[in-house]
Amino acid sequence: MNRHATLGTGHEDEAPGALAVLAAPAPSHLADDVLVEVGLVDRMAPVASPLGTLWVAWNGRGISEVEQATDGAEAAARHEARSGRRTVLADALPDRLADAVARRLAGERRVRIPLDLRGRTEFEVAVWTKALEIPAGEVRPYGWIAAEIGRPKAVRAVGTALGHNPVPLIVPCHRVVRTDGTIGQYSLGGPHNKRTILSAEGLDPDAMETAARRGERLSGSTTTRIVCWPTCRHAKRVQDRYRVSFRSLREARSRGYRPCKICRPVAVEPAA
Amino acid sequence: MDDTELVLRLAHDLDGSFEALVRAHVDRCHTIALRVTGNPHDAEEIVQDALVRAYRALATYEPDRIRELRLRPWLATIVLNLCRNRARTRTVPSTPMAPLVDAGWEPPADGTTDPASLALEGAERDRLAAHLAALPDRYRIPVVLRHVDDLSYAELAQVLGRPEGTLKAQVHRGLAMLRASMAGTELEELTA
Secondary structure, rough: EEEEEEEOOOOHOOOOOOOOOHOOOOOHHHHHHHEEEHOEEEEEEEEEEEEEEEEEEEEOOOOOOOHHHHHOOHHHHHHHHHOOOOOEEEEOOHHHHHHHHHHOOOOOOOOOEOOOOOOOOOOHHHHHHHOOOOOOOOOHHHHHHHHHEEEOHHHHHHHHHHHHOOOOOOOOOHHHHOOOOOOOOOOOOOOHHHEEEEEEEHOOOOHHHHHHHOOOEEEEOOOOOEEEOEEEEEHHOOHHEEEEOOOOOHHHOOOOOEEOOOOOOOOEEEOO | OOOHHHHHHHHHOOOHHHHHHHHHHHHHHHHHHHHHHHHHHHHHHHHHHHHHHHHHHHHHHHHHHHHHHHHHHHHHHHHHHHHHHHHOOOOOOOOOOOOHHHHHHOOOOOOOOHHHHHHHHHHHHHHHHHHHHHHOHHHHHHHHHHHOOOOOOOOHHHHHHOOOOOHHHHHHHHHHHHHHHHOOOOOOHOOO
């Protein structure tokens, strides 16, 4: 019968591929899905933030970049140029990633966000990992990161690494300020944006800079005799009448104060 | 680019040439997964998983090992293993009748442009797919690999770990069962 023609009627070996009519091409998105999953192609989608719409690039390894751009095409083009990977625009992040990013932007530190940091140096990754320890509503100087990662003299390199942070806001490099207490530079659109984010996290950048200019680099409690970075959650709890300021850790120690074990103030000198 | 050149490139630069592997093999991997599972949704997930596993495996292989790979049977093996894992964990049997059109099938441009005859071919193909899906695994899988995907018997033996003679017999019997089933007759009645 004609309708059985594809099957043939004789020995099957005479007609290899006789059932080729059953070939079923993969849906067109499948190839890109695979390439994204293994990290050879990135997707990019808009995400709301205190700085307005940001463009977030990701692949199966994690988030690879956060960009500020006028539109997706510009963001994708820049990301392609920087990463060397084809970048496909998408409507939104995958649900789990979107949820994690929203919670991180809302100040939750413990939410895990996978990052694709291929090609970055061990030093850069150490700096960014340390910056992740700074809670929302607090700041630390560059020198603190340098000391904490065991490279106390690398203050300037810490600043450079933070400037190269590919995932600002996700890795909160905005919470790292200059050792002299001024707000300092910011990679995502400049210092103005840094102030905006710090304000959104409950800090007053102008007041912080004014205090720093007065030489108030550290904050102690006369009742506990513990000295903290001024924005440490424990320092902020101290009532005004028990609060005392110090110019340096040496000064605090000489007056019998010990460093807070949570914010771990260290003796830092401004970068030369 | 044929597979011989492709493995050389993969051995030299995995990240730079993996996309070529995906483009060259994604459709046939999908065909195998769909014809073995009979479920378009499962087939998509299996193919994505299989190609991701292929990449991760290649990333751990020495260049010599990659150069000696025969991609067609190697990828078919990965796809089939995932199909089997899925069948094992599945409690409710899949529906084998899902139309191909859902899976993005389009009629080949073979000069037959009469819509009525194309529709007839589509319906006939769906019927064939449904009958194939009803065959027992033991016959269906060799038939799919041999006659839908066009692997050689030597490659089938490598993928399924059975002797070529056994596979020839299984393909032969599978096709006979398919013909009988298409004709509305139980093969058992024919051969009893």
